[in-house]
Amino acid sequence: MTIVELSWFKSSYSGSEGDSCVEVALTPLAVHVRDSKDTPRPGFTASPTAWTGFLENLPR
Structure with missing residues (x-):
């Protein structure tokens, strides 16, 4: 492997105050x-399709 x-x-989508920091890494088959x-x-880890669906449902 x-x-x-x-x-x-x-x-x-992370907080601007540094209190809610999310890091993302993209690969062709997954979003980490x-x-x-x-x-x-x-x-x-999520599939790109699942990640897109998640982002589409976030409040704006």
Whole structure:
């Protein structure tokens, strides 16, 4: 199994005060999500379709 280094970036949906920071890493088959304040803690992975559906349902 090959380990791929993910390129994490802060989500635009993260809080502006630095208290709710979500980092996201995109790959062709998955969207990886983690808490930027606790990166060793496991995050979760969603399909791109599921992630899009999640974002479409966020309050604006």
